[in-house]
Amino acid sequence: MAPAIELIGITKRFPGVIANDDVNLRVEEGEIHAICGENGAGKSTLMKILYGMQAADEGTMKIRGEEVSFSSPSEAIERGIGMVHQHFMLADQLTVLENVIIGAEPVKSGGRIDFENARAHLREVGDAYGLTIDPDDLVERLEVGERQRVEIIKVLYRGAKILILDEPTAVLVPQEVDELFRNMRDLRADGATILFIDHKLDEVLEIADTITVLRQGHTVATVKPDEVSAGDLAELMVGSELPTPQTTRSTVTDEVGLEVRDLTVLDDDERPVVEHVSVTVHRGEIVGIAGVEGNGQTELTDAIMGTRDAASGHIVLLGHDITTTSVRHRRQQGLGYVPQDRHREGLLLAAPLWENVALGHQTEPPYAHGPWLDRAGSKARTEEVREEFDVRTPNIDVAAHALSGGNQQKLIIGRELVANPSVLIAAHPTRGIDVGAQAAVWDAIRAARAAGMATLLISADLDELIGLSDTIVVMLRGSLVATLDPTDVTPRDLGAYMTGASLEEAS
């Protein structure tokens, strides 16, 4: 029997980058086929080519033995291919039903959408898949896990037999991952073929029937999970041993860097999203905050940084109450910040690197002399950051958008650490960057910790959290529900706390 999918010699170039270089891939009918690779290895690009969203420069694609070439996703959809993207493709202001049917709307005469028909069909698909969401709910009301299910339903609704899931587990806690994997197995039992992208090797080994590894746009290997260990896989991916965050000797001091006392923060609708949170970070200490996204971590960091008002409670920085002071004042007092979304909160994408390095510190030397900008000083400092943090760039006058994600992140970390902050708020400092850059970031944070920096670390990467932190607190629905010692906690335990499962067990 012909394989479900066969990609032969796919090459795709972007300006300055070869995303896929002579990639070959063979996916058998009815298997779960994992694709692994570092960030930027070209996984998403390959999937987008398969899904008709991007056109390959070279190579052939065969679906069930038949050669195809897609100029738009609609042609892929016709062939029974469906894709769930790395980033959710849902319109918040549309209902679940509308989001699902778009592009495949049943219509009556005059272009009217046959909502009855659509609803019935959705119910059918949803029942089979175990969807319990009201189809008339607006997507903005859904939780992350629910959104992902809507994404998968979207694909199933079109009767796709070949499913592409691009990093579906990135936003899920372990328990949700289990649920997802159950569903995937069910789908496979119903005859679906699943292409599945994941960085997390244990997950890959658990679910995949076959694994293909990409490195820098090349296919390096196709293996069976029972033939390889996680270590082998990692080596295939990066060409060397996978680095892991290491806990080193404790450097925790008695001196309090940051103290949050009984802090409550309200959201835009005046509902409490952070409730009576107290946490203390000593100098030389890293306190990690674990939590499923949307449980108040963002609002907590916002409140500490001063971009959101505290409703009650206190924030004390090095003994000074900063609860009501401006962001600028806090920064001048020694608060550093690595935001969770570098494009939204961290960078001026259109501005040159040296202006980006000045951002956040622009009132102080060497970036400024009183009210005047010190361009020479800023540039010199930027060169320092570039050297010290290995930011790969042709020069410091290019705009920030020209850098790859990892280098952008190194630039941000560098800019914050070069200012020697006493307290650093680091939100997902290694999200979406490659292994090499990851290790560099960890090293930098550890070095600053040793030098006495107090760090509040928020991360969805539980290994990172456990590896780096001196203490871990778990945040659930706006409150801190547990304080844990990273030396004797596993990601699975953390997952239980994060979803509230362990609390229920305890009670």
Add this chain to the structure above:
Amino acid sequence: MITFTRLAQLPAWARWMLYAAAGIFVLTVVQGFDDTERLTTTSSSQAMLRWAVPIMLAGLGGLYSERAGIVNIGLEGMMVLGTWFGAWGAINYGPWWGLAIGALGGSFGGLLHAVATVSFGVDHIISGVAINVLAPGITRFLSSEILTGYDGGSITQSPRVPGVGRFTLPFFAGGNVGSWESPDLLGWVTKKDWFFLSDVTSLTRGLVAQISFATIIALAFVPLTAWVIWKTRFGLRLRICGEHPQSGESQGIDIYRYKYIAVTISGALAGLGGAIIVSPELSGIYQEGQTNGRGFIGLAALIFGNWRPGGIMAGSMLFGYPFGLGLRDLGGAGSHSLLLVNTIALALVLVWAVSRGRRVDAVLAGILGALAALWYFLSDTVPNWWINILPFVIVLVVLVFFSQRLRMPAADGQIYRRGET
């Protein structure tokens, strides 16, 4: 509080009827103080309609465009094209063709905007401004080439522009059935001069008596647009362009195509608005500079209406009423009464703000309301310039109180490029 929640449970049409009735009631009571009937005459609602319709069409045009994610500040320019082409079409091919060609002229502006914003990724506002500069240049040139050759035409104006016919609803407003003149029910009640009831019928009659077919078509675009946007496949796909184009793209929808169509429709509606401005319904002639910022005001109506067809209609009426009234208000008494109406409206806002615990709104409403009241009681008439700017003031004040409750399409104004997810 309880009444507020009850109100919210009513179907939309009933709620709007109730609001309208309440509004008319206020007008009825207030105009008694000033001894004028201007606020509730049939001709006032006719004037409101006349002034609201082009604005509404511009607003609906903006709706198509912005629902598809393209901000359209070029509506004004598209409307300008509509005035010229509308006049030229009507003069050469008759009034119906005038409307169609006016729309076509506007859609040309829309197409240009689409090319710049969709294909070239130019900032939407910048492209819009450019179109607003270009459009008067084009029409001026066309006038110099074409209109100057007409008897009575010149570089800035056209000969008389003929118009489409008018319609009067039989039985309610006394329209003809065949050649038989049917009874005029609303007119009859109006003549009875019953408190409130006659005011309602008088205003209602203005909406169904002697209204131009062009106006009927324009009004029909409101439910039509609502239907298209909410109920059809085309509408859903249009909305995904404005909410999350990448999502639509990944479902195989050609986002560019929908954006192009939407912005072109947008221009066509603005152009139709322009064609109606030159029609005898409003002017009966093309004159340069005639749109007078109505495209911009349509944009305001769009925002005021929260990117919804019904809201846009309400917003246009809110603008058209004081504008039409101000022009018709020869003695100035009606406009003077409007001050009191404003006071009452602001008092209602005050009540609302207090009930919601919105202190700043309450204080603002209180101050503005008090000022309006003070002015009302200290004067007998209002100056001409005040009448001229009242509509703008009203829109501004409304936005001051309700801007924060508005929600524009999530991807509106963002530059979308295919294949970038």
Add this chain to the structure above:
Amino acid sequence: GNDDSTTDAGAGDGDSITVSLIYDIGGRGDQSFNDSAYAGALRAEEELGITFTEASPNDDGSNRAELLQLGADASDLVVAVGFLFEGDVAAVGAENPDTSFGVIDSVMLDFSQDPPVPYGENIAGTGFREEQGSFLVGAAAALKSESGKIGFIGGVSGVGGLIERFEAGYIAGAKAVNPDIEILSEYVTAAPDFDGFNAPDRGKEIGLAMYEDGADVVYHAAGGTGAGLFEAAKDHSDMANRVWAIGVDSDQYLTADPAVQEFILTSMLKRVDVAVYTFIKAVVDGTFTGGPTTYDLAIDGVGYSTSGGFIDDIVPQLEEFKAQIIAGDIVVPTVPE
């Protein structure tokens, strides 16, 4: 006023006099003010054998002075149509003493001197007594009105009392016929918003309101806005009772569309054509002098039109008023009472 430029061909050719006609914003084709000026120049071309060129300023009027200078470079006489040229003609005229300048609608007197003196010997002005012409059409309106109510629509208020002069004369004329007559009066906009001269839609709305309020004759002094008044007259006449509109500046019956012609009772004539012709003739005859010429009823500089024959029956009464005004028995006010 020629320098090294090469555009002076034709100037001072002896028998062939050249004239630059510089219009108000909008230019020729307004079927009113500018067209009337054009007609005057055309007549001069035919009768006096002069040649003339035309130009209009940019929409914001920012290049009036330059046009005047260009005109001065190229011709013997520059005629500027409209009081907005006053300041610029005073300045450019002083720089080009060899060129004659004539300004329509401004007396071109320097009021900062006491008594006011002409800006220069080469700068002539015109003063139209619009209130006198308006008086006569006001009288016509009152004579024709059956309802005892008439209307006036002014384009822009606050332009130095210019449009108010039309209103004043109109009211006085109407009251002279019928002291109890009711006059509805509205201005479309106020300076600096000049849209009021160009807003047929607003003109129509105001016109409709006046007719519906019982006025059966409405006079406009609002330029392009007047087209809307004619529409209103037609609309109202179609739907209710027959009503009249009165035109302004030129004989608007002649230029209006046949569909609205029958509603134009008369027009207040402001003989811009005569003024332009007179300027040109003075240059040709070599009698051009600085200072104002007053165009009043006495020299038929203002008047009323009879096209359409709608007022043939009242012409004797109007002529009577005219005679009284010329004789000084009636002094027409210039500020509305």
Add this chain to the structure above:
Amino acid sequence: MNGTTRRVVLAVAAPVAALAFAIGLSSIVLLISGSNPLDAYGDMLKHASKLETQVDILNRATPLYLSGVAAAIGFRMNLFNIGVEGQYLFAFIVAAYVGGQVSLPAALHVTVIISVAMIVGGAYSGLAGALKVTRGVNEVISTIMLNAIAISGIVAWLITEWQAGGEISATGGRVGTEPIAGSGLLPDINSWLELVTRDIRQGKELTAVLLVAVAVGLLYHVLLNRTVFGFDLRASGMNPTAARAGGISPKRMIVASMVLSGAVAGLVGLPELMDTGFFPSNPIKGLGFAGIAVALLGRNHPAGIALGALIFAFLDISSGILQVTGAASREIVQIMQGVIILAAVVAYEVVRRIRERDEAASAAAALAVGAT
């Protein structure tokens, strides 16, 4: 080397392409309307080569430039101050009135007039900024409304209140506010220009406000690029959330840039005020909207705006000579202005993309080098 050449080519490509496109299209239009484009352009250029015309062009460009800078200050913050029109007319009349009421020594008098103009313009524009940050009112809409309110309302009212000499007699005289005494008026700066040229004839006066405009341009450049405040402003314009996290209060920046924009807008009426000495009942209008176009053409760059203002002024001035020589109908000028803008924004966008791609490619190349 190649890279440098490429960068230079890219820098001039957009304006050149836009201009070429505009000229091409206008030529077609001219041909269609039966004129010879070469004659028309020839006349325009010949006219512009005269010193007196150049003075006219500079005089016309001055308010356009000021208006362009006013719009650009907003654009740099991603704010669309459509209200320059209303702001300058409002500022114009108040400055004229105040200037006509006081009698002061020359330098002080002029300073007072300029300050009043800037304060009024800034305050009126700041109102839109305040509405945006406190009430969430979109500034495009609010400034459009405020335009109408200023022009048809406030100024229309003030014009009657402040009419010189109360009621105006029926026989005329120019009308407006009380004329400003000589001490309040800037003299022309012909002598400055005459240092490098022959004498200026025909009584043309080069407005001294040109110097004010140059100063404004320099200040704009220094403020934006050399000060912390300017950095804050640009950062907020590029990415408000990142700016916020960087310690910049976006609300403050919004209000500040609207106020600054309005303050510069307040100067737009100055050339006319210094020329006539009072606020006339028919001031030059439309400069606010023209300024937006000029700012777009000049990419919000102080020198670019100057170029844009000069191009627009040149075209405006050309309308006169075209009528005199009859080489083409003057409408071509307006068409050219519209086409240039549209062509320029498209050309700039295309070039921006090419440049962005170049940068990304060079960054990726650096990455590859670093990796090996």
